[in-house]
Amino acid sequence: MVDRFRDVHGVRVPTFLYGTAWKEQRTQALVEGALAAGFRGIDTANQRRHYDEVGVGRGVAAALARGDLGRDALFLQTKYTFRAGQDHRLPYDPAAPVADQVRQSLASSLEHLGVEALDSFVLHGPSRGRGLGPEDREAWAAMEREHDAGRARLLGVSNVQPDQLEALCAAARVAPAFVQNRCYAELGWDAEVRAICARRGLVYQGFSLLTANPGVAAGRAVRAIAARHGGTPAQVVFRFCLQLGMVALTGTTDPAHMKEDLGAYALELDAEEMRAIGGADDD
Numbered sequence: 328m329v330d331r332f333r334d335v336h337g338v339r340v341p342t343f344l345y346g347t348a349w350k351e352q353r354t355q356a357l358v359e360g361a362l363a364a365g366f367r368g369i370d371t372a373n374q375r376r377h378y379d380e381v382g383v384g385r386g387v388a389a390a391l392a393r394g395d396l397g398r399d400a401l402f403l404q405t406k407y408t409f410r411a412g413q414d415h416r417l418p419y420d421p422a423a424p425v426a427d428q429v430r431q432s433l434a435s436s437l438e439h440l441g442v443e444a445l446d447s448f449v450l451h452g453p454s455r456g457r458g459l460g461p462e463d464r465e466a467w468a469a470m471e472r473e474h475d476a477g478r479a480r481l482l483g484v485s486n487v488q489p490d491q492l493e494a495l496c497a498a499a500r501v502a503p504a505f506v507q508n509r510c511y512a513e514l515g516w517d518a519e520v521r522a523i524c525a526r527r528g529l530v531y532q533g534f535s536l537l538t539a540n541p542g543v544a545a546g547r548a549v550r551a552i553a554a555r556h557g558g559t560p561a562q563v564v565f566r567f568c569l570q571l572g573m574v575a576l577t578g579t580t581d582p583a584h585m586k587e588d589l590g591a592y593a594l595e596l597d598a599e600e601m602r603a604i605g606g607a608d609d610d
Contacts, residue, residue: 329569331592332367335504335530338446338480341368341402342569343589346534346578347383348372354379357580358386362395364585370507370534370576372406372451373436375416380405380439388441403440404505406451406485407432407466425462429469433478447505448479452486459494471501483507483532489519496527505574507532512540516571516605525572533568534576537561548603556594565591567604 332339345361347354347370358369371383387403390396407429410421419431433448448470454462473479483505484495496502506524510517510533517533524531537544544560553563565588568575577588596604 328595329566329592333530333574336481338504339402340446340530340574341366342574343565343591344368344370344402344404344532344574344576345585346370346576347379348377348578350382350578350580351379352382353580354382355386355389358383359389360582361585362386362390362401364582365589366585367396367400368402368404368574370404370532371440372408372449373418373432373439374406374408374413374451375418376412376414380436384440398442402446403442404447404449404483405436405440405445406449407470408451409454409462409466411454412451425465426469426472429466430473433473437478444477445479447481447483448473449483449485449505449507453484453491453495457488457490459491459498463491463495464498467495467499471499474501481505485532487520489523492520492523496523496529502527503529505530505532507534507576509533509535509539510568510573512543516568521571521573530574531572532574532576534578536564536568536575536577540564543604552596552600552603556596558590558594559587561588562591562594563596563604566594566596567601570596570601 332341345366350357371380372378373380418435419428454460470482474482481504482501484503485507506529508517508520521531544564549560549563553560565575579585
């Protein structure tokens with residue numbers, strides 16, 4: 328049994344989120360469509376290079392104005408992105424200290440999304456490939472202050488390596504509630520990071536579950552399981568990840584697939600099927 332929501336430090340978190348990267352001018356309509364399909368969690372970033380956070384806010388505002396749902400039923404997550412991950416359309420002063428950039432980025436996100444507080448504020452990847460640098464510690468301390476002020480209910484980190492996650496958890500005053508990573512089947516579905524999350528009580532969010540693993544979704548094992556359950560291969564992959572305890576993300580732009588993806592909740596994989604997918608490769 329996989330619930331549609333879980334309690335994370337007092338915040339109601341959907342176990343399936345709609346991701347808004349690379350949607351550009353379609354962002355508003357796709358957010359509205361995702362909410363109409365039944366998604367109650369939206370993931371975005373204040374990184375104009377890959378996200379249109381303003382469009383996300385417009386989609387949320389339209390759904391709220393129609394009365395489709397109330398703000399308390401909606402989980403909103405966005406990110407602070409270091410300068411190296413941005414283009415010229417910056418949400419902060421690049422000459423300002425990192426702590427000020429974090430504060431400016433969050434204030435901009437609140438304005439874009441039309442809310443007074445975020446449900447989750449995520450560090451959009453450390454500043455370096457291995458280990459943590461002074462900039463990462465400064466950014467996290469600034470995020471902790473936003474959490475203290477009530478503007479970010481939960482904190483998280485994304486695109487993180489195991490050593491970086493361990494270092495962050497050891498140094499943090501407010502521990503991350505979430506870890507959001509691109510999830511590769513060839514790495515045991517990010518087994519090392521998920522093990523750290525399990526040990527430390529963190530919630531793992533997996534993205535690119537289909538696009539990072541095209542051979543798995545198209546492989547014999549998943550197709551056979553889908554046929555047995557009368558579902559789609561995508562539903563089987565999402566259900567597998569949900570049963571592993573992940574919060575799953577999808578970024579589909581197809582309205583029919585939005586509803587189909589949520590149909591993963593109706594499936595139930597047995598232990599043998601879970602093992603088969605856990606060991607699935609590009610077959």
